[in-house]
Amino acid sequence: MKKNKLVFVCNVDWYFSLHWLDRAISALDEFEVHVILSSTDDKYKEEIINSGLIYHSISLSRSSVSIKNEIVSFYQIYKVIKQIEPNLLHSVTIKPNVYVGLISRFLNIPLVSSFAGLGMLSTSTDIKYRIYFDILKRLIKIRSKTKGYLALFESQDDLDRLVNDSVVTSSKAVRVYGAGVDIDRYIYHPPSEVGPKIILFAARLLKDKGLSELIQAKNMLLQKGYKLELHVAGILDEGSRTGYSKAEIEKLGERGDIVWLGKRDDIPNLIQRSTLVALPTTYGEGVPRILIEAASCGRPIVTTSLGGCKDICIDNLNGNTCRPGDISSLANAIETIISNDDVAYSYGLEGRNLVLDRFTNDSIICQNNEFYRNLLS
CATH class of the missing domain: 3.40.50.2000 (Glycogen Phosphorylase B;)
Incomplete structure (x- = not known):
């Protein structure tokens, strides 16, 4: 039986490898899993590919607000998703949440968006970033108000903020507890009482x-x-x-x-x-x-x-x-x-x-x- 296709879209390879690779691997039992992200190091690419995921590299700056760069990134993501024809999308971090939200609405593909934290957008007093954050919230809202959408929040404060700002409806917002750890690797070890x-x-x-x-x-x-x-x-x-x-x-x-x-x-x-x-x-x-x-x-x-x-x-x-x-x-x-x-x-x-x-x-x-x-x- 042919598997459904699941596509992760993340901002950068090292972040995906550290925080999301285990969850992506676990989905392989039920899905053909693709990942779209920007590449910084071949070792992460090899790790992801060797784990059984299908790797797609794009250009995506995490901090740039250049209109030209963002249009290029958006088009690259759209082009890869259109080519894959997935059954389900999962976006991770703020820019992918915005771009994939718009793409998934246009292509009518169900979407899970993960908000690991709103970062400096939620704490900066810089007027430029406040305006930028307001624009992003309006773009997220375009997708969040339609069916086939779920928003996952690691921070209750972030969830409350976006729900109170009417960016996401409460019925489509879920609180989750981070990435999780391998308790057999991160084992309990009593602290030392000697030395500095x-x-x-x-x-x-x-x-x-x-x-x-x-x-x-x-x-x-x-x-x-x-x-x-x-x-x-x-x-x-x-x-x-x-x-x-x-x-x-x-x-x-x-x-x-x-x-x-x-x-x-x-x-x-x-x-x-x-x-x-x-x-x-x-x-x-x-x-x-x-x-x-x-x-x-x-x-x-x-x-x-x-x-x-x-x-x-x-x-x-x-x-x-x-x-x-x-x-x-x-x-x-x-x-x-x-x-x-x-x-x-x-x-x-x-x-x-x-x-x-x-x-x-x-x-x-x-x-x-x-x-x-x-x-x-």
Whole structure:
């Protein structure tokens, strides 16, 4: 029996590989799965193809607002989708959600749109980005008000915002718990009580993720006599408007502000060597994967209460939240953990239990596949 065709459209290869590949692979039992995205590295292309997915590369800038570039991207996506003739589309991140929404309405194809977080569009005070966000919402609304559409939100705040703004109807908006993690890879490991306390920051290296604030908070705690180190690992994203350059990160390492670990594939090991994991973001997040991974490994979390962060960090249960951009609040949140091993241990156990209850790969994948069946039925 010939399988239905499912097409994922995502902004960039590394993001799809990190956050969506497991879910795409799980759909192979029921679908011929295609993925349309922009390419940055052949290793991601090989990983996706070797997983059994059919790969289509396009030109798509995540941060550009050039009308000419956007028309080119839109046409490329339309052309590939028209050629594939899919039964179902799944768009991921804001631009694909807009473009694929319009294409799916024109071609009358059912669509699942995933909103992992509205990013700087939801937090920027720049008038240009506010106007841009308003235009995007109007374009999303063109598709969301028609049949054969489902919007998945990692952040309840994002869901409420778009429903309250009448961009998406509540009956077509569903709250989901992030990407999920492999609990057999991110296993629970008791924290070490010897040596300096280690704060791990592992994320895409954007300035709105809070690294500068974290350095200042660390320095405040050093002045109070704590022995601690700030270890930083992650993906350089110099194409982003707020991305750190390689030179900037290396300079922070040379000055001793951070221990620069580079881009790493052994994240479970880095988490298990740390005392806590911090992501003091001022950015409109979904549910950050690194925080789910940290909780799964039994590490306390320090983050802000923005977006989906508060769904994986329950204040005074498995971590502490701080006010965005507030250095003293951040330092206090960290100090509560590093000053008391019993608190750190308790937070770690509760974090693991939270992941087992809400954030396992199996539960997220099962839920995702059920969305597909319901939309096609």
